[in-house]
Amino acid sequence: MPVIVDLIDRTVCEVSTEAATAEIAVSTGVVGVAVIVASLLVDRFKPAQSLAQVTARRAVRAAAVIVMFVELGVQASRSGWLTGADATTLDWFTTHRSSGWTVIARAITHAGDPAGLAVIGLLLAGLMAWWLRCAVPMVLILGTVAVASAASRMSKVVVGRTRPPAVVELMTQTDFSYPSGHVTGTVALVGSVLLAYLGARPAVWRRIAAGLFVVVVVATMGATRLYLGVHWLTDVIGGGLLGCSVVLIGAVLQPYLRAWLHGAPMNESSKVVPTS
Template sequence: MAGPRGVVETLITEITTEITTQEIALWTIAVATTVILFSIFAQRRARAELDAAAILGWACVRIAALIAVFVVLAIHVARSGWLTGADTATLDWFLAHRSAVWTTLAVAVTTVGGPAGVALVATVIAAAVGWQRRAIGPALLVLSPVALAAAASTLIKLAVGRDRPPVSAHLMTETDFSFPSGHVTATTALVGAVLLVIWIEPAHSTRTRSTGLRIAALCAGVVAVVAVMVTRLYLGVHWLTDVCAGALLGTTAVLATALVVTAVRLRSDRERADAASVGHTTPAPQVEPHPTPVTPPATPAPPRRPTLSNS
C-alpha cells in the first residue's frame, strides 16, 4: 500500500509544483480569457439562432474557464507560487501612501462592502425589486448569487487556510483566514446580481433596457468592486491575490445563477411555444363517407302467355 500511495503523492506534488510556475499560470490565464471572449460571441450567435443547447453550453464553458483560473490561483497561494510574487510589493505600496482622509474613506467603503453590509443592501434591493415587479423571482435573483458566493467563500477560506498580512499592517481587526476576500466576493456577487436584474427581463415583460443604461450600470458596478478591492489592500488586511480571487469567485457565482435562470427561461419559452403550436393547429376536416346506394331488387317480368295459332 505504501508504494502506490507514495507514487500518487509524488505525482500530485509534481503536478501542483508545475502549476505554480510562471508558464502554466500565464498559459492558463491567456487560454481562459480567450475562451471567455469567444464564448460570448458564440453565445450571441446561438441566441440569434434560438439554439438552447448551444446557449447553455457556452455559459458552462465560461464558468469552467473562471473556475480553472481560480483553482490555479488557489494553488499558487497555497504553494507560494509565481502569482503571489506581487503581494508583498503591493502591500508595501499601500502602507507607504496612507493618510487620515483616505483611512476614513476606506473604512466607510469597506464597512458597506462587507458581508453584513452587502447582506443588508441585497435584502433591501431584493424587497424593492420584488415589490416593483410583483414577483418573487427577481428578488431571488438578487439574493441567490450573494448567498452562493458567501457559502463558497467561507468553505474555501477554511480549505486554503491562508494567513493575513502582519497584524502591524492592519487598520481593522480581522481574525479569519485571508483567501479569498469575503468583502470583494460579496460585493462582486451583489453587483452581478443587480446587473442580472437589469439584463434579464421577466419572460412576460415587454419593456426594453437601453444600451446606455446597461453600460452605465456595468461601469458603476466595476467601480464599486474595484473600490472595495483597493480599500481591503489599503487597510492592510488582504494580499493582492486575495482580492483578485474574491472578484473571480463572486463573478463565478453570478454566472452560475445566470445559467440556472437561462435554463429555466429557455424551458419555459419552449413549453409556451409548444402549447401555442398545439393551440393553433387546425384539425383536418373529416369527410363523411358517401352512402352506398341500395339497388332495389329487380321485378321479375310477367310470364308470357302462349299464343294460339290459326292454322
C-alpha cells in the same frame, strides 16, 4: 499498498508544484480569457436559438472563470509566480494612508461585511422584484450572495493562506486570507443585480453605464481591503473571480428558476425568451 499511496502523494505534489509556475499561470489565464471572449463573440454573431444552447454557452464561461480561480488559489497557497506583486502592492497602499482615507475605507469595508451585504442585498432584491414585477430577481440575488459567501468560507479553509503581517493591518481579521470575502460578496451582489437588470433589456448605453458602475464598486471595495492591510492583491483578484463564477452559474440557472417559479414547462429545445 504503501507504494501506491506514495505514488499518488508524489503525483499530487508534482502537479501542485507545477501549477504554481509562471507557465501554468499564464497558460491558464490566456486560455480562460480566450474561451470567454470566443463564447461572447459566438453569442454576438450567432445568437442561441434554444435553451440548451444558452445553457451550454453560459456554462462554458462559468467553467473558465472557475478554472482561473482554482489556479490562482494554488498560486496563493504555494506563493507561486502570480503572488509576486502582492508585497509591492500592499506596500504602496500602506505608504499612502491618511486619516481621511482611513475613515472612508473603514466605512466602505463595513458596508461589505456579511451584515451590511445582507441588508443591502435584501433592499436591492426587493427593489428589483418590485421594478420587474417578478420574484426571479429576488431569489437570484439572495441566492447568489448566499452561495458566494459559503464558497468563500470554504475556499479560505482549503487554501489556508495567512493574512498580511499584523503590523500593517488597520482592522483585526482572524480567518484565512484567500479569497477576499468582501470582494466575493460585493461581486456576487452587484453582479446578480446587473444580471437581473440586463434581463429587462435596457438600452445599450444603460447597459454600458451599469457595467461601468459595477466595475467601479468592485474596484473600490478591493482597494479598501488593500488599503486597510487585511488582504494581498491575489486575494482581491481571487474574490472577484469567485464572485463572478457564482454570478455566471446563476446566469445558467436563471431560465430554469424562472420556469420553476412560474410553473412553466421546459425542455432542452425550448425557444429562448426574454429574461425578466
